[in-house]
Amino acid sequence: METQSEEQAVTKPEDSGGEGGPPQVAGAEAARPEDRMTLLLRLRAQTKQQLLEYKSMVDAHEKKTPEQIMQEKQIEAKIEELENEVEEAKMAFEMKKLALDRMQLSTALKKHLEKVDIKTSVLVNNMKQILNLNKLIMKSQQETWDLEEKLLDVRKKRLQLKQASERKLSEIQTEKNKQKDDLDSMENSDKIKTIQQKLETEIQITTVIQHVFQNLILGSKVNWAEDPALKETVLQLEKNLTMI
Amino acid sequence: MSVLRPLDKLPGLNTATILLVGTEDAPLQQLADSMLKEDCTAELKVHLARSLPLPCSVNRPRIDLIVFVVNLHSKHSLQSVEESLCHLDAAFFLGKVVFLATGAGRDGHCSIHRNTVVKLAHTYRSPLLFCDLEIEDFRAAMAQRLVRLLQICAGHVPGVSALNLLSLLRGSENPSLEDL
Numbered sequence: 001m002e003t004q005s006e007e008q009a010v011t012k013p014e015d016s017g018g019e020g021g022p023p024q025v026a027g028a029e030a031a032r033p034e035d036r037m038t039l040l041l042r043l044r045a046q047t048k049q050q051l052l053e054y055k056s057m058v059d060a061h062e063k064k065t066p067e068q069i070m071q072e073k074q075i076e077a078k079i080e081e082l083e084n085e086v087e088e089a090k091m092a093f094e095m096k097k098l099a100l101d102r103m104q105l106s107t108a109l110k111k112h113l114e115k116v117d118i119k120t121s122v123l124v125n126n127m128k129q130i131l132n133l134n135k136l137i138m139k140s141q142q143e144t145w146d147l148e149e150k151l152l153d154v155r156k157k158r159l160q161l162k163q164a165s166e167r168k169l170s171e172i173q174t175e176k177n178k179q180k181d182d183l184d185s186m187e188n189s190d191k192i193k194t195i196q197q198k199l200e201t202e203i204q205i206t207t208v209i210q211h212v213f214q215n216l217i218l219g220s221k222v223n224w225a226e227d228p229a230l231k232e233t234v235l236q237l238e239k240n241l242t243m244i
Numbered sequence: 245m246s247v248l249r250p251l252d253k254l255p256g257l258n259t260a261t262i263l264l265v266g267t268e269d270a271p272l273q274q275l276a277d278s279m280l281k282e283d284c285t286a287e288l289k290v291h292l293a294r295s296l297p298l299p300c301s302v303n304r305p306r307i308d309l310i311v312f313v314v315n316l317h318s319k320h321s322l323q324s325v326e327e328s329l330c331h332l333d334a335a336f337f338l339g340k341v342v343f344l345a346t347g348a349g350r351d352g353h354c355s356i357h358r359n360t361v362v363k364l365a366h367t368y369r370s371p372l373l374f375c376d377l378e379i380e381d382f383r384a385a386m387a388q389r390l391v392r393l394l395q396i397c398a399g400h401v402p403g404v405s406a407l408n409l410l411s412l413l414r415g416s417e418n419p420s421l422e423d424l
Contacts, residue, residue: 042285045402046257046400053251054251057251087411090411
């Protein structure tokens, strides 16, 4: 098993000395502009974090892990449960940290305000400015709201007017259609037909009479062009009655 | 020492060690060089290996982060990684293991489906990173990311532990897993 895998180690220390192993504080100074205090503080933070990790592992191992053999699905479900627990713990911690920060901030603010002269403090001026701006914002928002209400009312009225005009137009349309229907029905009614027939017969009779008179006058060989009265009569007889 | 345990040795002062495991030497070497070029306040040690278990004869420092490099073009790398995973103690998977899939850029050459590595990472509850190690810019960016991860896993960043980071990284991955 050992021959199967190979291993190579590649290292680069941060100093120019070229050696690994224990930290070279002097060399670190040469390579980076980090003074001893910062380095020590950083190493302290590192060591603290590493200690915390080891401690938490020890605590975790003290708890007994269930040894029973579970199905894969159950294991997955259990893992998800545990992950959710971790998430919830993290969130709770973050919330508590936030609440704590907020409390600290508010006490610091309170103390600062107590110390400082109210009239000239920049902070108080800022707060007053903020309050004024907020009032302005609320007023503008109210105005916007009112204007929007008005707009809405106008639109409603327009809609109502449109609907009314639509109704009127449709009424007109129905009336027109009714008239047309009446007209059509009238034209087709029997009364009209009989009247039309009578008219026709009358026209025919009158035409016949006209022709008779015409022929009478022409047949009598009178010079009708000379006598104005006769001329008028003849011309009148020429009128085609069907065109009336 | 057939099983690698995360916390069985004491950490070196101001030192962080990363182990890159992958079947091909060249990309690992390049990645190691990029990482060493990065700006880091601590001393970086990069170990390379083809597979686990590591030979016990070598005296090595405590390993803080293991990166398994899977080349999406070769099924052999995936197999070798899966075999190596058996030689790790379970405590390692609490944030000290990262899977890195390379070669996703050239889709025509990929013989492993992306979902396979995603499932693998999901089974082991570890973050999965994608990077084309052949392209230098991506490699440099990935090297920077790995250095930051390494710093956190080695405990150099106060207030953030490897497990913390794991749950932070998990948040962005979950939506895609529901499509699987």
